[in-house]
Amino acid sequence: MSFTPLLQRLLAALSCLPGVGQKTAQRMALHLLEKDRDGGRTLVEALDEALNGIGLCERCRMFAENSVCPICATERRDKSILCVVETPADVIAIEDSASYSGVYFVLLGRLSPLDGIGPEELGVEILEHRLSGGEIRELILATSATVEGEATAAFIAGLAHSHNVPATRIAHGVPVGGELEYVDSGTLSRAIGARTSFEG
Amino acid sequence: MTMPSHVDMQPAFILHARAWRESSQILEVFCRDHGRIGVVARGARRARSRWAGHLRAFLPLSMSWSGRGGLCTLRSAEPTARSLEVTGMRLMAGFYLNELIMKFLERGDAHPELFAWYVQTLEQLAQDHDTEAVLRRFEVTLLREVGYGLNLTHDAVDHQPLDPEQTYQFVIEQGAVPVGAGQSGQLVFSGADILAIGSGVYSDQRKLHSAKRLLRVVLDHYLGGRPLKTRQVLASMRRCV
Ligand SMILES: [Zn+2]
Numbered sequence: 554m555s556f557t558p559l560l561q562r563l564l565a566a567l568s569c570l571p572g573v574g575q576k577t578a579q580r581m582a583l584h585l586l587e588k589d590r591d592g593g594r595t596l597v598e599a600l601d602e603a604l605n606g607i608g609l610c611e612r613c614r615m616f617a618e619n620s621v622c623p624i625c626a627t628e629r630r631d632k633s634i635l636c637v638v639e640t641p642a643d644v645i646a647i648e649d650s651a652s653y654s655g656v657y658f659v660l661l662g663r664l665s666p667l668d669g670i671g672p673e674e675l676g677v678e679i680l681e682h683r684l685s686g687g688e689i690r691e692l693i694l695a696t697s698a699t700v701e702g703e704a705t706a707a708f709i710a711g712l713a714h715s716h717n718v719p720a721t722r723i724a725h726g727v728p729v730g731g732e733l734e735y736v737d738s739g740t741l742s743r744a745i746g747a748r749t750s751f752e753g
Numbered sequence: 754m755t756m757p758s759h760v761d762m763q764p765a766f767i768l769h770a771r772a773w774r775e776s777s778q779i780l781e782v783f784c785r786d787h788g789r790i791g792v793v794a795r796g797a798r799r800a801r802s803r804w805a806g807h808l809r810a811f812l813p814l815s816m817s818w819s820g821r822g823g824l825c826t827l828r829s830a831e832p833t834a835r836s837l838e839v840t841g842m843r844l845m846a847g848f849y850l851n852e853l854i855m856k857f858l859e860r861g862d863a864h865p866e867l868f869a870w871y872v873q874t875l876e877q878l879a880q881d882h883d884t885e886a887v888l889r890r891f892e893v894t895l896l897r898e899v900g901y902g903l904n905l906t907h908d909a910v911d912h913q914p915l916d917p918e919q920t921y922q923f924v925i926e927q928g929a930v931p932v933g934a935g936q937s938g939q940l941v942f943s944g945a946d947i948l949a950i951g952s953g954v955y956s957d958q959r960k961l962h963s964a965k966r967l968l969r970v971v972l973d974h975y976l977g978g979r980p981l982k983t984r985q986v987l988a989s990m991r992r993c994v
Contacts, residue, residue, distance in 0.1 A: 703840065
C-alpha cells in the first residue's frame with residue numbers, strides 16, 4: 554500500500570467512529586487532504602474544544618459545558634419530575650418529542666451484571682442524593698425494553714421507593730401510525746398486557 | 754458428540770449478548786442438545802433487525818444456525834412460548850444462573866438434563882417461589898451435571914447415612930465428616946441441614962443459610978479464583994437499597 558505513516562495513523566484514528574470502516578476512513582482522509590484542508594483544521598479545533606469543554610452535569614450527568622447543564626439550569630423546567638434514561642441520545646429523543654417539561658437523570662449505561670456493570674458505574678450515588686433532597690415528587694423510568702433495562706428500572710424503582718418517591722414506567726407498545734400486523738410479537742404481547750381503559 | 758454443521762429448530766435460551774462489529778451481536782446460547790455455544794446474529798443491533806426483539810434472555814426460543822467450532826451463524830430464532838416472565842429484581846437471579854452456566858459449562862458439551870432443569874428453574878423464578886431456595890437447588894444440580902456432584906446423603910468416613918442430629922464438617926472433594934457437637938467453623942453443619950441441601954427442601958431459614966454458606970465455598974473452589982460478576986453487582990446493589 555502507498556499510505557505514508559501519517560496517513561496510516563489518520564486512517565486508524567478515523568476508524569474509531571461508528572459506521573466508519575477502512576474504506577470510509579480512506580475517503581474521508583483523502584477528501585480532507587485533497588480538497589478541504591481548512592475544513593480539516595476547523596474539525597480539529599472543534600473536536601479539541603469539545604473534548605476539553607464538555608463534561609457531565611453534576612446534577613443529571615447529561616453533557617454540560619458548565620457544572621450544570623442548560624436543562625437543569627433553567628427556571629422553566631419542572632424540577633419535581635425526574636426522568637431516568639440510559640444515554641444522552643435518549644434525552645435528545647425525548648426533548649425532540651416536546652412532550653416533557655421535567656428534568657432528567659442520565660445513567661450513561663444500564664445494569665449489566667454479567668459484564669460487571671453495577672450501580673457505581675451508573676452514578677447511582679448522585680441519583681440517591683437527588684432523591685433524598687425532597688424536591689422530587691415523581692420519578693419516571695425510561696430505560697430500554699431489554700432485560701438489562703428492566704433490571705435497571707426495577708432497581709431504581711426500589712431506590713425511589715426507599716426515599717418515598719413514587720415511580721412510574723413509560724408505556725411500551727404499538728407505534729403511532731403502525732399497522733398491527735407488522736408489530737413484532739414481543740411488543741404486541743407487552744401492549745396487550747399493559748392495555749388501558751378506553752374513554753370513547 | 755460432535756455438532757453437525759447445520760442445526761435446525763433447537764430449543765435454546767440466550768444467556769448473554771454482546772455487541773460485535775458495527776451492527777451485530779455475539780450470543781452465548783444454552784441449547785438442549787449441544788450445550789453452550791457461541792452464535793453470531795448478524796444485523797441484530799440495527800433498528801429494523803429481522804430478529805425483531807426475539808433475542809432476549811429468558812425467552813424460550815427455537816434456533817437454527819450453521820457452522821461448528823468457534824462461532825456459528827444464526828439463521829433463525831423464533832419464540833416457542835411467551836417469555837417466562839422473570840421480571841423485576843428476580844431478573845438478577847436469572848442473570849446469576851446464566852453466569853453460572855457460562856462459567857461451568859465448556860462450549861459444545863451437551864447437558865440436556867441441566868437444560869430441562871434450567872427451564873424449570875426459570876419457571877419457578879417467574880412464579881412466587883423463594884428465590885434463594887430456587888438458586889440453591891440449581892447450584893446443586895449444576896455441580897452434579899458437570900461432574901462435581903456433592904455427597905449430601907452419606908458420611909464420608911464410614912459411608913453411613915447422615916444422622917440429622919450429628920454435627921459434620923464438610924470437606925471439599927470428600928464430603929461430610931462427623932465432628933464433636935461443640936465444633937464450629939465455616940463448613941460445620943448439622944446432618945439435618947446437609948440432608949436439606951441434598952433434597953432441596955428447605956423448611957426454615959437456617960437450612961437455607963447453611964446451603965448458601967456451603968455452596969458459596971464449593972462454587973468458589975471449582976471456579977478457582979474466577980469471580981462471579983453477578984454476585985459482585987448484587988452485593989453493591991444491596992449496599993444501595
Ligand atoms: Zn443537568
